[in-house]
Amino acid sequence: xxxxxxxxxxxxxxxxxxxxxxxxxxxxxxxxxxxxxxxxxxxxxxxxxxxxxxxxxxxxxxxxxxxxxxxxxxxxxxxxxxxxxxxxxxxxxxxxxxxxxxxxxxxxxxxxxxxxxxxxxxxxxxxxxxxxxxxxxxxxxxxxxxxxxxxxxxxxxxxxxxxxxxxxxxxxxxxxxxxxxxxxxxxxxxxxxxxxxxxxxxxxxxxxxxxxxxxxxxxxxxxxxxxxxxxxxxxxxxxxxxxxxxxxxxxxxxxxxxxxxxxxxxxxxxxxxxxxxxxxxxxxxxxxxxxxxxxxxxxxxxxxxx
Amino acid sequence: xxxxxxxxxxxxxxxxxxxxxxxxxxxxxxxxxxxxxxxxxxxxxxxxxxxxxxxxxxxxxxxxxxxxxxxxxxxxxxxxxxxxxxxxxxxxxxxxxxxxxxxxxxxxxxxxxxxxxxxxxxxxxxxxxxxxxxxxxxxxxxxxxxxxxxxxxxxxxxxxxxxxxxxxxxxxxxxxxxxxxxxxxxxxxxxxxxxxxxxxxxxxxxxxxxxxxxxxxxxxxxxxxxxxxxxxxxxxxxxxxxxxxxxxxxxxxxxxxxxxxxxxxxxxxxxxxxxxxxxxxxxxxxxxxxxxxxxxxxxxxxxxxxx
Numbered sequence: 001x002x003x004x005x006x007x008x009x010x011x012x013x014x015x016x017x018x019x020x021x022x023x024x025x026x027x028x029x030x031x032x033x034x035x036x037x038x039x040x041x042x043x044x045x046x047x048x049x050x051x052x053x054x055x056x057x058x059x060x061x062x063x064x065x066x067x068x069x070x071x072x073x074x075x076x077x078x079x080x081x082x083x084x085x086x087x088x089x090x091x092x093x094x095x096x097x098x099x100x101x102x103x104x105x106x107x108x109x110x111x112x113x114x115x116x117x118x119x120x121x122x123x124x125x126x127x128x129x130x131x132x133x134x135x136x137x138x139x140x141x142x143x144x145x146x147x148x149x150x151x152x153x154x155x156x157x158x159x160x161x162x163x164x165x166x167x168x169x170x171x172x173x174x175x176x177x178x179x180x181x182x183x184x185x186x187x188x189x190x191x192x193x194x195x196x197x198x199x200x201x202x203x204x205x206x207x208x209x210x211x212x213x214x215x216x217x218x219x220x221x222x223x224x225x226x227x228x229x230x231x232x233x234x235x236x237x238x239x240x241x242x243x244x245x246x247x248x249x250x251x252x253x254x255x256x257x258x259x260x261x262x263x264x265x266x267x268x269x270x271x272x273x274x275x276x277x278x279x280x281x282x283x284x285x286x287x288x289x290x291x292x293x294x295x296x297x298x299x300x301x302x303x304x305x306x
Numbered sequence: 307x308x309x310x311x312x313x314x315x316x317x318x319x320x321x322x323x324x325x326x327x328x329x330x331x332x333x334x335x336x337x338x339x340x341x342x343x344x345x346x347x348x349x350x351x352x353x354x355x356x357x358x359x360x361x362x363x364x365x366x367x368x369x370x371x372x373x374x375x376x377x378x379x380x381x382x383x384x385x386x387x388x389x390x391x392x393x394x395x396x397x398x399x400x401x402x403x404x405x406x407x408x409x410x411x412x413x414x415x416x417x418x419x420x421x422x423x424x425x426x427x428x429x430x431x432x433x434x435x436x437x438x439x440x441x442x443x444x445x446x447x448x449x450x451x452x453x454x455x456x457x458x459x460x461x462x463x464x465x466x467x468x469x470x471x472x473x474x475x476x477x478x479x480x481x482x483x484x485x486x487x488x489x490x491x492x493x494x495x496x497x498x499x500x501x502x503x504x505x506x507x508x509x510x511x512x513x514x515x516x517x518x519x520x521x522x523x524x525x526x527x528x529x530x531x532x533x534x535x536x537x538x539x540x541x542x543x544x545x546x547x548x549x550x551x552x553x554x555x556x557x558x559x560x561x562x563x564x565x566x567x568x569x570x571x572x573x574x575x576x577x578x579x580x581x582x583x584x585x586x587x588x589x590x591x592x593x594x595x596x597x598x599x600x601x602x603x604x605x606x607x608x609x610x611x612x613x
Binding site: 147149155156158159160235239242243246247248249259262263265266269270276280283284287288291 | 544570
């Protein structure tokens with residue numbers, strides 16, 4: 001039989017090459033995705049931009065002569081002055097703008113990280129439970145999501161933040177609670193198809209409890225869409241945070257965030273332009289880069305869109 | 307179709323009620339009150355004030371009084387602006403906010419749809435690249451930053467339009483605020499429209515239409531536009547919600563007389579009546595638009611109607 005298709009010969013040759021370690025290797029799904037991402041120029045550039053901004057925010061302050069809350073009494077409202085170490089000028093209180101921009105970026109990134117984590121956790125659990133149990137539970141839970149979608153919920157967050165004081169933790173959690181809706185919808189949709197698969201049936205036959213099935217068998221299979229959607233959530237959250245900060249409801253002085261800096265910079269932009277330009281450039285490039293990365297990841301991980 | 311509409315209208319009622327309840331209790335359970343001033347009021351005055359606004363009754367009773375009055379269209383008094391009732395204040399600001407919001411909504415939706423469709427039809431040619439870049443800018447630049455840039459460039463340096471304020475009937479005063487509101491909405495709409503249009507243009511029935519010799523224009527008008535609109539239509543509800551949030555900022559930055567202007571200061575002053583009134587009004591506008599969107603959706607997609 002060996003001679004008809006030549007299969008055995010090919011396989012034997014392949015086995016030999018495997019032993020000598022020069023066999024053509026297969027590519028895993030992850031490797032495929034990484035290659036597709038690396039071919040997307042906008043996404044690659046964006047990754048470098050984001051890494052640069054993160055380093056800028058967290059490492060940059062160590063290289064500056066001024067800290068974000070130090071007042072230079074000789075340099076109030078001064079344009080960039082390299083001799084005094086104010087590379088992008090000072091604000092009305094004589095604080096170094098570059099140091100403040102770095103601190104503000106740090107704050108915005110931390111809020112984005114924590115709030116994204118909160119929203120991803122809520123979204124996954126909610127969506128997985130609704131999708132897994134289905135029926136009435138699903139109908140009620142998704143109806144609730146529809147309702148939340150329809151409400152001007154940023155007003156609720158404003159009310160919450162104003163009423164319970166400007167606690168940074170509340171800000172994180174509040175924004176996180178705001179952004180989980182789409183995640184829940186996506187996770188539910190995926191769960192509906194995953195729960196019909198054989199391995200879930202096997203787990204059920206083996207006597208696993210629903211909670212175990214959800215955490216051990218369903219959630220790990222959601223990684224792709226969750227990663228894509230989380231990267232798209234981060235810019236949304238940075239926007240929401242800067243919006244709240246702009247309204248004066250975000251972090252408190254002397255700490256600052258990009259939104260706060262812009263809100264102080266925009267009224268005086270005509271006379272002290274350096275107070276607006278710096279934070280605006282950082283915020284816009286950060287948001288632009290994150291959006292491009294999210295799009296790139298979606299194209300790379302989700303083959304059906306191509 | 308009539309049954310569907312009735313069901314949707316009926317299902318909006320409990321939503322509104324839940325939202326009013328949530329809002330009421332969040333506000334009341336929070337620490338602080340409308341009469342915490344710099345200087346503490348004498349206890350008897352405070353007691354009289356609280357009694358006047360029914361704040362001394364049990365919370366649950368206050369809630370029922372509020373809802374009962376609300377059903378009769380009475381939003382109660384403002385606790386900080388003593389000379390006005392909430393309904394009067396909202397009534398002054400509402401026409402302006404609606405005018406601003408809906409002009410931006412309509413302009414933004416049309417611009418977004420046209421831009422998205424153009425960009426999908428010219429996929430990966432230069433009009434597409436230019437439009438995608440513009441859309442990105444609209445999406446990424448936050449409205450408060452865009453407002454500042456617009457004021458500075460068109461209001462101060464070029465001096466084409468007034469940088470803020472409002473005179474009744476003056477169109478130039480509206481150009482900048484509406485532009486700031488339109489950009490992100492148009493951006494999101496265009497992005498959705500581009501995606502769904504590209505998907506529709508790749509389907510089998512469009513290929514069939516092409517192969518039987520229909521012109522590009524006819525294919526778009528007869529076969530492509532309607533199904534491509536579906537995801538966009540379902541975005542319009544949340545889209546309006548974003549837009550109204552944006553109008554909070556725009557009304558403040560451009561000093562415009564809408565209802566958003568009072569919201570932040572009212573929340574900071576614990577002016578329960580005014581905060582609740584504004585939130586409820588926003589919510590009703592959004593619910594009404596969502597209802598309209600659902601009905602349009604059912605008209606576009608028969609599957610929804612009969613499920």
